[in-house]
Amino acid sequence: MPELPEVETTLRGISPHLLNQKIEQVLVRHWQLRWPVPAELPSLLKGREVLGLRRRAKYLIVSFDDGHLILHLGMSGRLRLVDHGTPAQKHDHLDFQISSGKILRYTDPRRFGAVLWTEDAIDQHPLFRHLGPEPLTTELDGDYLFQRSRGRRMAVKSFVMDSTVVVGVGNIYANEALFLAGIRPGKAAGRITRTQYVRLAEQIKIVLAKAIAAGGTTLRDFLGSDGKPGYFKQELFVYGRGGEACLQCQALLKTKRLAQRATVYCANCQH
């Protein structure tokens, strides 16, 4: 389940292999992702040079002289570089054959991901227009969260997972950051104090930065066949640990569903 750190790790892994390379051919084996892959994508990309790559939220953006390829990995998506001739497996939906001889292969069993094309400026695209700030910039801080949350009755966990508030805080990291900040996930966003939001903003940054650093240790895998991103499961305090002992106080961690998402917290450490 690629969250922001995994997307960032993917970006860093594929960038050196794609930048300034030409797309020789695009092969689409399965067109039906979250939205259909644009029918004209292969002809649009053929022969075009990659001029830049970047990440916005959990989207990867590959830029060409007259447009941008937008990639989203959804829940189960993966991008890898494989050698030409590597047999495609069941869920290998797209191949981007590049001039170096490698293939950038898009895999996504659950097909929650997306592969789109736009000729608009990225910030004007409907998917990007309403996005909040990146979490790892100074735009996200306690004051910002405090201001944005006034009057909001939504649970604070749902609030920080709202991409119009701040992007890239998925379920795992929302759970972790709230634990580390000592805040109950179900508490109304508008009732969290400024001081608590300062802590929360800090912990969001720390948790994401640590995960990116962990992913970064296995960057070379992106050239291999198993391409799994480095995870940092061993550092998770609450996610996936419902019913187990809190690592700080030994109380049993509680589980509840908040906006359809598994939520785990320590009733003793989080208030």
Place this chain on the structure above:
DNA sequence: ACGAAGCCCTGCAAGC
């Protein structure tokens, strides 16, 4: 404007 629910999809685990 806000908040909650619905939906897309497959793999996996649990239950019978």
Place this chain on the structure above:
DNA sequence: TGCTTGCAGGGCTTCG
């Protein structure tokens, strides 16, 4: 063992 059922989840979309 082989089926069925339930759940997981990002995030856009729809509904109240």
